[in-house]
Amino acid sequence: MTSIRPRPATITDIAKRAGVSTATVSYVLNDAPGSRIPEGTRTRVRSIADELGYVPHASARSLRKGSSDLVLYVQMDVVHGPLATEFHHHLTLRLRDMGYTLLQYGGERHRGVKAARTWAAMRPSAVIVEHERLTPAGIELLHKADIQVIATGVAAEAAKGTGVSTLTMDDVGVGARAGEHLVGRGYRDLAAVVPRGHVLRRIGGLRLQGFQEAAARAGVGATVRSLDMDWSPESAAEVVRTWLDEGLPEAVFGYNDEFSGLLLGAMRDARVPVPDRTALVGADDLMLCRMLRPRLTSVRLEPQSIEATAQEIVRAVTERTEVHLSPWTPVLVQRET
Template identity: 35%
Template sequence: MAATPGRRVTSADVARQAGLSRATVSYVLNNTPHQSIPEETRQRVLTAAAQLGYSPSAAARALRSGRSDVVLCLLPDWPVGPEVGALLTNLSTALAARGLTFVIHPVIPGDRPVAEIWKAITPAAVLAFEELSDSDVAAMRGAGVASVVALLGSSRRQRRELEVSQQRVGRMQAEHLAATGHTRLGYAYPDDARLRHFAEPRLEGVRTACAELGLDAPLVQVVPLDAPDAAAAVRRWRDNRIGGVCAYNDEVALALLAGLREHGLAAPADLAVIGVDDIPVARLADPPLTTVTTDQNAVAAHLAATVVAVVAGEPQPRPPGSDIVTVTRRGSA
């Protein structure tokens, strides 16, 4: 007997199809422990479920277990560019391979409290990219919801967190420019305040590398994605005998290349430029853009493994090594 078209197939339909009691069907479909179900009966249930196209309700699973198979990602108010987009896509794929559903919810300052968001979903875990408050962590723990914080810097809670260090990115930019003979560096800071969580640690990495290499601190300028404004920044760096600039990302680096053209100048002869992210158009720039990139597949795989470990109450895996951050050498620096 087929279920009515347009109506969700239920366990009651499976019971009728198999000619068994709803209790027996429920035991089989839910794989209930400590029940002596003959193998022939179990196969009757599974065959009936397959014939009807039965799939268990996510809501019902959540009621039985107290949580869903959802991993809730609390995404800060970030512009979702190619790099963040790639991380989220890879993370969704990595979690799906582990039987988990990835749901992203933006967290806008002044919007609804974090507690309202996760309580509405009852996830298996919450993945955040900014510090969670003590009260939120305590409430999640009390509800049996695991929390993982993938921070962009240091944190006061060490055990349940993964640090994604952007300082390594800035350090490699500065080291590359120094290795190519530049002793006075600049830093092109983005004009979007929402990017400070990435920009600040990257700038700190550049500063640290300069100090360790015995170079002056980088001359920092805010560079909008606008050729005339970028040209003004280029002029100031040139006036201060800056030979190479670490750009916040590839988009800012491309703005600098446009700013150089405004003066009839070019990279790297007049000003070396190195970006971050290796976005698709980086290799099409004139000259092709030297850039620093992070293996987002490796980051996503580690985040997914960390979430699974925390949900299972198991030790967290070791973070990936520094070799996931590399310099792609092209013509601009």
């Protein structure tokens, strides 16, 4: 037997049931100012709307207002860690307080115009998306649809004057804090790992850049060597074997806490004392740092005001202007490694 899915209720259905015009229903449900509708009629219309399960259509509401309250966040093609998850949660709450809805969207991997058309079809007021997914033609399409573009993974300096806003994590600064700490403690033979995989490799490259620049700025002759690594115990063991063959570094920046945890385990298996023979620094300051033995020194990304970030995103939408945001400050958390 074929079942027929019920049609969603409309304001026409409410008007017929209440014995009023559709205009009256619209005025009531949208709390239109200046409308002289008796309180009894208002109560009856709202009661029938609740009874019918009426939900206003977002696209229709956007057309009526001339703007959308939707901010579309296009997820990166990686599993989000606790830092990003917590940031998205609090940003969702702050934007909601300001009358906007943050919608996280994933699944398709298109870029350029094809991706821009998909995003524009949702009628958001802004799209937060990785810069690599954007092309000039795609940006132009979004701007013609009056959708503000907020790019991640690109420096503000590279975007200023293009009409594209930025929301960036200071990955160069993360690497720099690790390098400054290790060089400051007297280590000169340094090493770093860079994760394999397209997205993580880009982030790892920025952290490596900051690490190398900090070592060079110190002017003490510190050297940095780097190796690629997968997120697996086997890959960590291979990296440590390479260091044993070539000479163990005095100190290592392990990209993040999870990669550093794998390296710590591999070094313990190889009977490399940490930190007595080789020091180790991670990044992100996860709970894992306090669970490991010895406890892992890490670079924490200290969040700035989420409310201020949300306010700037709304300003980009309402004033149709560029904003350039980097709402985290890299801070070293020294422990035992």
